[in-house]
Amino acid sequence: xxxxxxxxxxxxxxxxxxxxxxxxxxxxxxxxxxxxxxxxxxxxxxxxxxxxxxxxxxxxxxxxxxxxxxxxxxxxxxxxxxxxxxxxxxxxxxxxxxxxxxxxxxxxxxxxxxxxxxxxxxxxxxxxxxxxxxxxxxxxxxxxxxxxxxxxxxxxxxxxxxxxxxxxxxxxxxxxxxxxxxxxxxxxxxxxxxxxxxxxxxxxxxxxxxxxxxxxxxxxxxxxxxxxxxxxxxxxxxxxxxxxxxxxxxxxxxxxxxxxxxxxxxxxxxxxxxxxxxxxxxxxxxxxxxxxxxxxxxxxxxxxxx
Amino acid sequence: xxxxxxxxxxxxxxxxxxxxxxxxxxxxxxxxxxxxxxxxxxxxxxxxxxxxxxxxxxxxxxxxxxxxxxxxxxxxxxxxxxxxxxxxxxxxxxxxxxxxxxxxxxxxxxxxxxxxxxxxxxxxxxxxxxxxxxxxxxxxxxxxxxxxxxxxxxxxxxxxxxxxxxxxxxxxxxxxxxxxxxxxxxxxxxxxxxxxxxxxxxxxxxxxxxxxxxxxxxxxxxxxxxxxxxxxxxxxxxxxxxxxxxxxxxxxxxxxxxxxxxxxxxxxxxxxxxxxxxxxxxxxxxxxxxxxxxxxxxxxxxxxxxxxxxxxxxxxxxxxxxxxxxxxxxxxxxxxxxxxxxxxxxxxxxxxxxxxxxxxxxxxxxxxxxxxxxxxxxxxxxxxxxxxxxxxxxxxxxxxx
Numbered sequence: 196x197x198x199x200x201x202x203x204x205x206x207x208x209x210x211x212x213x214x215x216x217x218x219x220x221x222x223x224x225x226x227x228x229x230x231x232x233x234x235x236x237x238x239x240x241x242x243x244x245x246x247x248x249x250x251x252x253x254x255x256x257x258x259x260x261x262x263x264x265x266x267x268x269x270x271x272x273x274x275x276x277x278x279x280x281x282x283x284x285x286x287x288x289x290x291x292x293x294x295x296x297x298x299x300x301x302x303x304x305x306x307x308x309x310x311x312x313x314x315x316x317x318x319x320x321x322x323x324x325x326x327x328x329x330x331x332x333x334x335x336x337x338x339x340x341x342x343x344x345x346x347x348x349x350x351x352x353x354x355x356x357x358x359x360x361x362x363x364x365x366x367x368x369x370x371x372x373x374x375x376x377x378x379x380x381x382x383x384x385x386x387x388x389x390x391x392x393x394x395x396x397x398x399x400x401x402x403x404x405x406x407x408x409x410x411x412x413x414x415x416x417x418x419x420x421x422x423x424x425x426x427x428x429x430x431x432x433x434x435x436x437x438x439x440x441x442x443x444x445x446x447x448x449x450x451x452x453x454x455x456x457x458x459x460x461x462x463x464x465x466x467x468x469x470x471x472x473x474x475x476x477x478x479x480x481x482x483x484x485x486x487x488x489x490x491x492x493x494x495x496x497x498x499x500x501x
Numbered sequence: 502x503x504x505x506x507x508x509x510x511x512x513x514x515x516x517x518x519x520x521x522x523x524x525x526x527x528x529x530x531x532x533x534x535x536x537x538x539x540x541x542x543x544x545x546x547x548x549x550x551x552x553x554x555x556x557x558x559x560x561x562x563x564x565x566x567x568x569x570x571x572x573x574x575x576x577x578x579x580x581x582x583x584x585x586x587x588x589x590x591x592x593x594x595x596x597x598x599x600x601x602x603x604x605x606x607x608x609x610x611x612x613x614x615x616x617x618x619x620x621x622x623x624x625x626x627x628x629x630x631x632x633x634x635x636x637x638x639x640x641x642x643x644x645x646x647x648x649x650x651x652x653x654x655x656x657x658x659x660x661x662x663x664x665x666x667x668x669x670x671x672x673x674x675x676x677x678x679x680x681x682x683x684x685x686x687x688x689x690x691x692x693x694x695x696x697x698x699x700x701x702x703x704x705x706x707x708x709x710x711x712x713x714x715x716x717x718x719x720x721x722x723x724x725x726x727x728x729x730x731x732x733x734x735x736x737x738x739x740x741x742x743x744x745x746x747x748x749x750x751x752x753x754x755x756x757x758x759x760x761x762x763x764x765x766x767x768x769x770x771x772x773x774x775x776x777x778x779x780x781x782x783x784x785x786x787x788x789x790x791x792x793x794x795x796x797x798x799x800x801x802x803x804x805x806x807x808x809x810x811x812x813x814x815x816x817x818x819x820x821x822x823x824x825x826x827x828x829x830x831x832x833x834x835x836x837x838x839x840x841x842x843x844x845x846x847x848x849x850x851x852x853x854x855x856x857x858x859x860x861x862x863x864x865x866x867x868x869x870x871x872x873x874x875x876x877x878x879x880x881x882x883x884x885x886x887x888x889x890x891x892x893x894x895x896x897x898x899x900x901x902x
Contacts, residue, residue, distance in 0.1 A: 209894070245714050264717075272714045274707050281706055283515065291511050295504055295715040339711070 198378035204253035213239045215402040226379040228389040228396035236402040268297040271345035281325040296343035310338045329356035348379045386482040421479040428469030449483040504716040508724025516732040530743035537751045552578035554600030559607035562637045693782040700790030726783045778840040781868040788875035791882030809837040824849045836867040874899045
């Protein structure tokens with residue numbers, strides 16, 4: 196049974212469509228990336244999953260049915276930035292949020308002690324949230340999300356404000372949660388984190404799911420849509436190339452969907468002043484795929500499949 | 502229900518531990534204590550306790566003290582002198598603080614002369630002498646007539662419709678409800694203003710998103726309102742205790758305060774109106790907090806709404822001059838102004854039962870309607886960041902579109 200199933204979700208704000216026919220499923224024990232540019236409809240989709248918004252049409256199933264109070268208690272949600280009472284001390288705030296999730300105060304207190312120690316916030320537990328650094332606030336929010344041991348974790352930009360050490364720590368925590376069989380829906384713009392963590396993704400653009408499936412499969416699908424070129428000359432504004440990025444002496448060319456790498460090579464060789472030393476098909480990064488798909492106005496919505 | 506209780510408890514603790522709330526709560530007892538101390542100091546140490554003298558050339562005084570004062574040990578001594586010269590000598594010697602002369606034609610003119618050196622006797626001392634004179638003037642009359650004359654008139658106004666009575670006796674029992682209603686209302690306005698800040702803050706901080714994944718909007722708003730109501734009642738209980746303690750202590754020194762009795766009927770009616778008024782205020786604040794993008798914009802709008810609740814204060818002179826003026830009746834029936842108007846009118850006369858009943862029904866119906874609309878606005882408005890809800894959108898939300 197899927198932890199979450201979204202079927203043909205549609206949501207409008209007035210006459211503006213925010214989400215159009217989005218479908219996907221999230222399984223236990225996986226990290227699912229919900230990606231898309233700003234304003235694509237990710238947050239609206241998340242809010243419909245969490246029953247904060249009602250969809251205009253379509254269906255959301257969480258833990259095998261409509262979301263009720265018992266279901267809500269099995270969810271941990273970390274919204275993008277903020278989300279805690281700024282003028283309240285950290286420890287009682289986290290205890291309060293945990294008790295609202297059905298945890299009794301004594302159990303919440305025991306668990307909180309461990310989490311505060313692990314995330315190095317013990318010494319700050321009596322401080323008001325607004326007195327904590329941005330990174331500390333983010334770690335506090337992660338505790339608030341996980342303290343009641345939810346089965347479904349929904350996190351929006353979990354690495355925001357974290358230094359490399361804490362980023363690694365949070366990645367470890369997310370890996371542990373996945374290993375424990377929990378389902379994680381992660382929304383982020385940090386594509387390298389998606390590549391490192393996510394099993395599957397859905398890319399939403401302009402309210403539509405334009406890419407959906409396992410990360411490895413998507414990367415295979417887009418192989419050939421990028422080439423690595425070493426040489427001298429002007430590699431910008433090449434027909435069929437969506438984006439040109441220099442990387443350690445090598446030019447990384449993200450190709451438009453349907454563009455032929457051989458045609459790109461011929462165009463480059465025909466350019467005056469261009470010398471090619473190396474030209475090879477590259478496995479595209481998720482970043483390349485993201486840019487390619489988002490820029491491609493003709494990209495068609497993907498039919499949901501696991 | 503558990504979540505409602507948890508939200509209410511959290512909101513109560515959060516409110517009562519605020520510095521502003523603590524200062525506001527303690528300010529009244531501290532202020533009262535200072536007033537009582539001042540009254541006691543004035544009453545005990547600032548008063549000249551030397552005897553008063555009199556020269557009775559009209560033969561009207563027989564040195565009779567009023568019955569209620571004969572046993573009191575805080576009564577000023579009154580000394581009779583046979584002539585003005587002897588009285589003047591006593592005054593100059595500092596044996597008495599002042600003396601009155603009742604001339605021979607006193608019964609015809611009712612005129613007396615007062616002699617003093619630096620300052621006339623204090624009001625309290627003068628009052629005691631007046632009582633002394635009155636007791637002597639009626640000394641020859643039967644005891645029951647004496648007692649009736651000394652007590653003065655006791656006028657009781659009865660509302661024929663409701664049978665309610667209003668007595669003019671004991672001015673303190675008139676002043677207390679009016680003063681209490683101001684305190685009551687300012688406390689409530691302040692608390693509801695705080696609710697606006699809390700709602701707007703949660704919207705700005707996006708805490709509401711986290712909250713709505715744990716509780717329903719009804720539990721969230723209901724819990725906040727309940728917690729805040731408990732905090733307001735706590736504050737009022739502290740005020741009430743301070744007032745009672747102040748009256749008990751000050752009553753030992755200030756005789757007028759001994760007449761004060763607890764205005765139970767007033768408190769009962771006000772409590773009946775307080776709950777729906779609080780609900781109405783709460784609903785208005787929730788709607789404003791949810792519809793506007795930040796606290797500052799919310800507070801500007803709240804100012805306008807507060808005017809609707811404080812309107813009776815702008816027509817205070819009209820209400821004081823004629824508590825049954827059409828404007829006063831209109832404000833009694835209008836939901837936002839009902840609480841304060843009734844409270845003010847209560848101390849000044851009888852508010853007819855039909856007005857109380859109709860006003861309460863209108864208030865309750867309005868509160869329920871506004872709370873219902875606010876709940877609908879809340880769900881949409883709390884997730885509408887950065888810009889205010891347009892009137893069109895707000896109206897559509899209320900209609901459930």
